[in-house]
Amino acid sequence: MAPRAHEPAPGRPTTDRVKHIFSTIAPEYDRFNQLSSLGIDRYWRARTVTLARLRRNSQVLDLAAGTGDLTMALAARGRPARILSTDFVPEMLEVGREKAAAYEGETKIEFAVVDALDIPYADESFDVVTVAFGVRNLPDRAQNFREVHRVLKPGGRYVVLEFSRPPFPPFRALYHFYLRTVIPFLGGRLTGDRESFQYLNDSILQFPGQVALAGELHKAGFAEVNWHNLTFGIVAVHVATK
Numbered sequence: 001m002a003p004r005a006h007e008p009a010p011g012r013p014t015t016d017r018v019k020h021i022f023s024t025i026a027p028e029y030d031r032f033n034q035l036s037s038l039g040i041d042r043y044w045r046a047r048t049v050t051l052a053r054l055r056r057n058s059q060v061l062d063l064a065a066g067t068g069d070l071t072m073a074l075a076a077r078g079r080p081a082r083i084l085s086t087d088f089v090p091e092m093l094e095v096g097r098e099k100a101a102a103y104e105g106e107t108k109i110e111f112a113v114v115d116a117l118d119i120p121y122a123d124e125s126f127d128v129v130t131v132a133f134g135v136r137n138l139p140d141r142a143q144n145f146r147e148v149h150r151v152l153k154p155g156g157r158y159v160v161l162e163f164s165r166p167p168f169p170p171f172r173a174l175y176h177f178y179l180r181t182v183i184p185f186l187g188g189r190l191t192g193d194r195e196s197f198q199y200l201n202d203s204i205l206q207f208p209g210q211v212a213l214a215g216e217l218h219k220a221g222f223a224e225v226n227w228h229n230l231t232f233g234i235v236a237v238h239v240a241t242k
């Protein structure tokens with residue numbers, strides 16, 4: 001039997017499951033993020049904005065933007081001309097829309113329901129595409145990388161903030177213990193859905209390390225790929241240039 005388009009490889013997330021998880025946890029997502037990362041996620045997003053190297057006339061697409069925390073950091077710190085904040089779960093975007101309503105800066109912020117595997121915009125439309133903690137949940141990363149490469153202008157950048165692999169083994173062991181115990185407990189207490197948080201953790205543990213992810217971006221056609229480890233490599237920001 002021929003595989004369906006974007007059919008996940010064994011052990012990879014399914015679209016239905018990911019949609020179900022995020023539409024359910026949307027109201028509690030921000031609180032969970034702040035508690036589980038002890039607020040460090042704000043620093044990670046700030047560094048991501050710096051690495052995006054935005055200009056006043058930049059056109060930005062934020063994929064899997066969820067409740068809009070990276071979108072709002074890009075607007076506040078990077079001040080590009082326009083950001084399109086997108087996600088395929090409308091409940092997550094709705095929280096972002098409420099945050100943007102209080103924004104008084106010059107960046108034009110717009111919202112759209114978009115599947116990161118099938119981006120409905122013309123070739124060479126954006127200077128920068130960003131994604132924070134979204135690539136890990138895609139059933140077909142290569143498809144996303146090709147789509148982003150297509151919609152970026154020549155010289156444009158794909159900036160990917162994602163959980164990664166701490167290089168120092170003792171620290172990695174400690175971090176994995178935290179992932180296996182504290183995160184499902186905290187997620188379960190906040191949302192009543194411990195199983196979803198268990199699943200999200202598994203997706204962190206199965207995600208490729210820094211070098212492998214850079215290889216995948218190269219394979220999709222990006223000319224140059226660099227990465228920056230943050231907080232001992234708990235997360236990394238990959239910057240792929242078209």
Ligand SMILES: C[S@@+](CC[C@H](N)C(=O)[O-])C[C@H]1O[C@@H](n2cnc3c(N)ncnc32)[C@H](O)[C@@H]1O
Nearest residue numbers: 022064065066087088089092115116132133134
């Ligand atoms: C962990 S959240 C990250 C949200 C936000 N970027 C942040 O930094 O907090 C992952 C988001 O990816 C979205 N997502 C997963 N697969 C997607 C896809 N194929 N297309 C668009 N959004 C997707 C989910 O709906 C969810 O909002």
